[in-house]
Amino acid sequence: MFCQFTEGYSISELSILYRYMLSCRRTYLLGALWLIGTNGFALLIPWLLKLAVESLQYPARALHSSAWYAALIIMAALAQGGVRIFSRTTLLHAGRRIEYQIREDLYAKLLTLDLPWFDRERTGDILSRFSNDLTNVRMLLGFGMLNIINTVIVYLATLYLMARINPSLTLYAVIPFPIMILLVKRISSSMFRRSKRAQEELARLSSHVEENVSAATVIKAYCREESQIESFREISARYFDCNMGMARLRGLMIPIMASTGGAGTLIVLFMGGSRVISGAMTLGDFVAFNGYLAMLIWPTIIMGWILNLMQRGAASMSRLNHVLKANATLTEPSQPAMIQKIAGDIELRNLSFSYNSEPLLKGISLRVKRGMRLGIVGPVGSGKSTLMRVIARLYPIGEGMIFIDGVDINRMPLRTLRDAIGFVPQDSFLFSRTIADNIAYGKEGAEAGKIEAAARLASLERDVQRFPNGYETLVGERGVTLSGGQKQRTAIARALLKDPTILILDDPLSAVDTKTEEEILAGFSDYYGDRTVLIVSHRLSTLRGCDLIIVLGNGRIVEQGAHEELLALNGQYAAIHREQQLRAEIEGY
Amino acid sequence: MHFGGLYEDEIVGKAYDRRLMGRFFRYLRPYRWMVAGTLSLLPFIAASKLAQPYLLKVAIDNHLVNGQMAGLPLLALYFFLLLLADSLLTYVEVYFLQLMGQRIMQDLRMELFAHVQRLPAPFFDRTPTGSLVTRLTSDVEVLGEMFTAGIITVVGDILVLVGIVGIMLWMNLKLSLVTFSVLPVLVWVAFTFRRRMREAFREVRSRLANLNSFLAESIGGIAVVQLFNREATERREFTRLNAAYRDANLPVITWDASLYALVEALSSVAVGLIVWYGGGEIVQGALSFGALVAFIQYIEKFFSPIRDLSAKYSIMQGAMASLERIFHLLDTETAESPPSPQPSPTKGEGAFLSTPPSPSPIETIEFKDVWFAYQGDDYVLKGFNLRLQRGEKLALVGETGGGKTTVTRLLSRLYELNRGSITFNGVDIRDIHLQELRRRIGVVLQEPYLFTGSIEYNISLGDEAARQRVEEAAAVVGANRFIKNLPNGLNEEVRERGGNFSAGERQLISFARAVAFDPEVLVLDEATASVDTTSERLIQEGLRGLMAGRTSLVVAHRLSTIQDADRIVVIHKGEKVEEGSHQELLAKKGLYYRLYQLQFKD
Incomplete structure (x- = not known):
């Protein structure tokens, strides 16, 4: 009965879980043993009750007094309580342990996935897989398993004991149970369907709110507040109807559960009662029988719910499998080239790159020798950042297009390649850690002196001195909120400290003014040494010291040469130059 | 459904806050009869639950122990009826509880939504969209849960507990103790x-x-x-x-x-x-055997609601935290009423709408020494002056961040100026009823925002009068040409944010929107994003149609716009620095001359 799923998730989604469960098989086994113990003591109680009643009814035939049985009941109760703590903790802990393990595996997988994968997925969605979906799976593994094992034990033992008292009565008494399980299962699967509909309505409702909030200015400008409220009322009413549809079903659950137990009691009352009167059963049997019947109710109720949980668990597991089974297109080379140290000669041979379908880089050929400084300019969307990213192999690139020291980067171990590159991305992403941790991000455990030197070189030192805890100040909400310029300079210090052979600066100081940018970059000339440097900038003044400047347009190199040569060409570079001069004039107006 | 032991990532705090609950109970008022009804059912449900063990006692004492078969079937029938009553009443109870919960959720959601509509534009600048969505969805949902699983069932549970204690005491005082x-x-x-x-x-x-x-x-x-x-x-x-x-x-x-x-x-x-x-x-x-058995059953019934008390506790904690956040949002000032000395909208309406139904046309719009800062003392406009006559087309030019867009926002009172005044025919805009003001000024934002829905809806925004003019408006701005080619014409679905239309088409739809609302004054913030030449031609034609015969204030980014303008005003660092016609300003060889070369020349 577990294998029928009305929705499109097959139980095979859960198969990956068996591996995790197998790794915890001892814990599950132990938990099952504890559960047997728990139920052993729990099942003793109705039997002791029977003996007590019999000893009260027929004191002559009794082995022990009812007080003796009462004492045994209390002892069994305490023992049952004690063992129950172990059974519950063991199995629920197993759920948490496996959840931990799956989360570990998910995260490890994430780290191996490439940027194209992250570009396709939404962060919120990944996060929800880590929280909501993992929770559903954990519930199944902990709480669900606890109850599945428990139900099996309770059913087997209770039915056996009931049959020992009176087999035919047992048969009658449990008649309502299968009916109830079927009812609960049917109800929960239509609940599942309705709840999906309700979820869709809720999604519609929240996107209406989202749209409304994002378009607040339009709505105000056109005085559409009232009509927005009206359409929200309609959506809200539809959602209300969906919810009431669910409520009607949910309302059924409680009485069905209660009446199943009651129906069993009714059958026992009438049929068992007549057996007691006819002398086929003792009063003690009757009492014990009632007690056992009561013990079956809770596991039966929970079975219907477990079926639901398995459905949700399978749906969630399929969402987790989406991550666990994801494949990165960008992988380590199967036959890596043996490289000791990268010197820094870069060669691009007819480099083309497309992302989705639109080609972003078209036939770029270029040689940048070790120790050279290359400047890159061009309008927004001309492919400057893309070029920087493919050189660092953040995006997968075809064979035979990018060579470093004459070796195709696809054949270089990723670690070697990236160790050689210091990259300052356009959006300077910093972590919510201390300034020192952020600067030393590429060189773990760097000495304080080195960190400070890198900060000084990036003109960050004076800013850090003003922070409450200096280099130990946390970045972000819980510490200081850095300005755009401070963030960029921290990201520069981070790349400088790494002591790279190739330094890539992708518009590294867009948030500071021209003068400051020039000052900061002027301080780098000693540092550059024989490093290969690639600088993207939207300010030509920044590129003045470059050995070669390329102008990109629409993914192609449209002009190249030194500053003076490019000016003399009187083409795009010269146009950008004029524009920036005008801008400087306007700025100073 | 909740079972003991299921704790999720709930908020830890008080499970009962009298202040919050007191305020929440006000939402129950419209449903007080339903509340009374469900509450009055509770004793009957409790009674039908509590009578079951008692019947068992009677059966044992009067029939089983005595061996008396007669009457047992009748007892079984009573038991059956009690069971039926219990189930039916519980169903009714649960149903109405949820109905009430859902109604209240809907009321709260509507109140929140309506409240958000009245919040001023700056509020949306500093509040993340996601958090507002959460207020209206998850937080309200949590309250619903309080209804289905928490608060009122607790009342029922307590009633059952009290009933059990009462019956047990009545049956046998000492044994009960x-x-x-x-x-x-x-x-x-x-x-x-x-x-x-x-x-x-x-x-x-x-x-x-x-x-x-x-x-x-x-x-x-x-x-x-x-x-x-x-x-x-x-x-x-x-x-x-x-x-x-x-x-x-x-x-x-x-x-x-x-x-x-x-x-x-x-x-x-x-x-x-x-x-x-x-x-x-x-x-x-x-003591009879029957009473002993009944006692045992009562005690089992006594403990069963206590078992999931901890789950209920955590639901209540979550509900309190959500209530706190919901009320916090509801308490946010809706500062749409002006902070002027006499902030009464009646005065405003009186002053401007003295001659309804057709108020006098706007002859002059004047900015006098206008100062404005989005934050603190960081002034974006510093003593800005501007005068606009009826029928005039005025272009605003300047560097990014110079304050052009701010001028348009202040005019439609999306933001309140800090100092100075903006007047229509000499009447301060703060004295004009806000809805009236915005009805007379048509604003086209820099980024055209499209809603999910049909094109027709995106042009009319659901307004009856505007709906009459949709086709005409689409024709005026030339949007009819691409709409005609769509499989469903005006009924073509617009996907989220207009993703299925090109930048140019989105612009045209937003132009048509402005035309459909037929405003007296048009305020337009031209998009800076460059578009392909076909779109550019479409947009230029659309703009001409849009501005024809209307007083217009345009933040200009394209050459055709400044060439068509009657007058150009150059804003630099929050002040007006130059003013005149295109030719005059070019001849001056000042700031405009440079801006022209930078922004407009091919």
Whole structure:
């Protein structure tokens, strides 16, 4: 009965879980043993009750007094309580342990996935897989398993004991149970369907709110507040109807559960009662029988719910499998080239790159020798950042297009390649850690002196001195909120400290003014040494010291040469130059 | 459905806050009859539950022990009827509880939504969209849960508990007292556990927050992680946080399991006590067998609601936290009423709408020494002056961040100016009824915003009068040409944010929108984004249609616009620096001359 799923998730989604469960098989086994113990003591109680009643009814035939049985009941109760703590903790802990393990595996997988994968997925969605979906799976593994094992034990033992008292009565008494399980299962699967509909309505409702909030200015400008409220009322009413549809079903659950137990009691009352009167059963049997019947109710109720949980668990597991089974297109080379140290000669041979379908880089050929400084300019969307990213192999690139020291980067171990590159991305992403941790991000455990030197070189030192805890100040909400310029300079210090052979600066100081940018970059000339440097900038003044400047347009190199040569060409570079001069004039107006 | 032991990532706080609940109860008022109805059902439900063990007692004492078959079928029938009544009444009860809960949720949601509509534009600048969506969805949902699983069922549970205690005391005083001797233990256990759980939860919550923010950061900074070869260290840190979270959960499980096991054990201990003391009573003839069995059943019924008390507790905690956030949003000032000395809209309407139904046309618009800052003293406009005559087309030009867009926002009073005044025919706009003001000024924003729905809806925005003019408006701006080619014409669906239309088409739809509302004054913020030449031609034609015969104030980014303008005003660093016609300004060779070369020349 577990294998029928009305929705499109097959139980095979859960198969990956068996591996995790197998790794915890001892814990599950132990938990099952504890559960047997728990139920052993729990099942003793109705039997002791029977003996007590019999000893009260027929004191002559009794082995022990009812007080003796009462004492045994209390002892069994305490023992049952004690063992129950172990059974519950063991199995629920197993759920948490496996959840931990799956989360570990998910995260490890994430780290191996490439940027194209992250570009396709939404962060919120990944996060929800880590929280909501993992929770559903954990519930199944902990709480669900606890109850599945428990139900099996309770059913087997209770039915056996009931049959020992009176087999035919047992048969009658449990008649309502299968009916109830079927009812609960049917109800929960239509609940599942309705709840999906309700979820869709809720999604519609929240996107209406989202749209409304994002378009607040339009709505105000056109005085559409009232009509927005009206359409929200309609959506809200539809959602209300969906919810009431669910409520009607949910309302059924409680009485069905209660009446199943009651129906069993009714059958026992009438049929068992007549057996007691006819002398086929003792009063003690009757009492014990009632007690056992009561013990079956809770596991039966929970079975219907477990079926639901398995459905949700399978749906969630399929969402987790989406991550666990994801494949990165960008992988380590199967036959890596043996490289000791990268010197820094870069060669691009007819480099083309497309992302989705639109080609972003078209036939770029270029040689940048070790120790050279290359400047890159061009309008927004001309492919400057893309070029920087493919050189660092953040995006997968075809064979035979990018060579470093004459070796195709696809054949270089990723670690070697990236160790050689210091990259300052356009959006300077910093972590919510201390300034020192952020600067030393590429060189773990760097000495304080080195960190400070890198900060000084990036003109960050004076800013850090003003922070409450200096280099130990946390970045972000819980510490200081850095300005755009401070963030960029921290990201520069981070790349400088790494002591790279190739330094890539992708518009590294867009948030500071021209003068400051020039000052900061002027301080780098000693540092550059024989490093290969690639600088993207939207300010030509920044590129003045470059050995070669390329102008990109629409993914192609449209002009190249030194500053003076490019000016003399009187083409795009010269146009950008004029524009920036005008801008400087306007700025100073 | 909730079972003991299911704790999710709920908020830890008070489970009952009198101030919040007091305010929440006001929402129950419209449904007071339904509340009264469901409350009045509770005693009947309790009675039908409580009568079942009693019938069992009668059956045992009068029939089973005596061997008297006659009357047993009748008793069974009574039992059946009680069962039926119990089920039916519970169904009705649960249904109406949820109906009430859903109604109240809907009321709250509508109130919140309507409230958000009245919030001023600056509020939306500083509030993340996501948090507002959460207020209207998740937070309201949590309150619904309080209804289905929490508050009123607690009333029912308490009624059952009191009823059980009453019946037991009535059946046998001494036996009851012996049985209830476990209660102090139960109370002590419950309170101790509550305290422990609260502490354990706080730990769980803070570790979960750490884990989640670390994860979010890893995803956001994945490129940096990979570029700096930090996978191994990041993984180690994640493992540490992940393990810390797992370990924080273990005590919660242990405490919860202990509570659950103890409650179970106590209920069985109570059974033992009944047998021990009751056995003696039976021997003395002071208690019947039936009463003994009924006692045992009562005590089982007594403990069952206590079992999921902890789940209910956490639902209530969550509900309080949501209420707090919802009320906080409802208490946010709707500063749409002006902060002027006489902020009465009646005065405003009186002053401007003195001659309804057709108010006098706007002859002049004047900015006098206008100062404005979005934040603190960071003034974007510094003593800005401008005069616009009826029928004039005025273009605003200047560098980004110079204050052009701000001028348009102040005119439609999306933001309130700090100093100075803006007047229409000499009347301060703060004295004009806001709706009236915005009806007379048509605003086209820089980024055209399209809603999900049809094109027709996007042009009319659901306004009846505008709907009449949709086709005409589309024709005026030339949008009809591409609309005609769509399979469903005006009824073509617009996907989220207009994703299925090109930038140019989106612009045209937003132009048509402005035309359909037929405003007296047009305020237009031209998009800066460059578009292909076909779109550019479409947009230029659209703009001409849009501005024809209308007083217009345009933040200009294209050559055709400045060439068509009657007058150009140059804004620089929050002030008007130059003014005149295109030719005059060019001849001056000043700031405009440079801007022209930078922004407009091809």
